[in-house]
Amino acid sequence: MEQVDCVIAGSGVIGLAVARSLAARGLDTLILEMADAIGTGTSSRNSEVIHAGIYYPQGSLKARLSVGGREMLYRYCAERSIPHRRCGKLIVATDETQQPALASIRANAAACGVDDLRALDAVEAQALEPALHCTAALLSPSTGIIDSHALMLALLADAENRGAVLSLNTQIVGGRTEIGRIWLETADTASGERFEIATPRFVNAAGLGAVALAGSLAGFDRKFLPALHYAKGNYFSATGRAPFSRLIYPVPEPGGLGVHLTFDLAGTARFGPDVEWIEEIDYRVDPARGERFYAAIRKYWPGLADGSLEPAYSGIRPKLSGPDEPNSDFVIQDAETHGIEGLVNLFGIESPGLTSGLAIAEHVATVLAPRMR
16 A cells, blocks of 8 residues: 555646646655556647637636636746747638627637637638638637647656656556545556555546546545546548648537647648547547548638548547537536545546646646645
């Protein structure tokens, strides 16, 4: 049996950011990861976009933590020389019926503290991106792209430099809660060897597995477990170089932000994600879905050539809302909700989780170690 000040389940962006913040407060911190490498789940299967905080309801965690987290992330990238680019994006209406939606997006963004959006007419937008088709657009200069793996390596290095320890191939198979202490039973995924860890602070940042992990803790009331829905997002890449210097986003669709155009830091264009509701984790990309991508993309890029899309990768959003339901907020669940001191569950951390990671980490650290430095 081991004892440690704090245990974190999951070594994605969120888990590593939380580990960095808690270790900086002087806590002995242990990161448990069931895979054989960091960030193999949602953190490495997304658009790698630094969001401005435009779409989320005023006062929501997504709105507050993305707006604050965005600037924290840009500063951190500059300090740690993490590859990134503040390239900006255009949110486009492709017919006149969508233009009121742009006005609504702009008003919501302003209410959330995003004050740099600029409305463009079609001529102004096409002056910036000549290959673009639209009837109107919003320019977001605060949107950017990032190398998410370089970010995770920097977060891990900072945490380890402050004494945190990472244990790969380590799965939490159960646990129990007691007054002032949480017991976790873990298993080595290679050998099956089991051992027990006791901690006064446990952060459940297990992403797609967070709800199941919380449910495995004896003493945790299941009424606090949200319903989890898997929303798979498929991505396709384009052969050749796309003629855009900014990200291009359509008006949002139910469940996501539409099939948008992003690119990596090398300039390779990729399109997605779409929304495919699934029952089990499956990262395979069906090439046939590409046919639907052509129609969506050509609404804003008519010049997309036939046969130029190739399956790239997919990610799965751990959504707390299902089909035809309003998008849910992040859930950061602590003792004020479930009554168990020292336990923080992070549920439904989908987009803009990458952007919000440092802000989420500070929030969690303040809850678990408010007076420690």
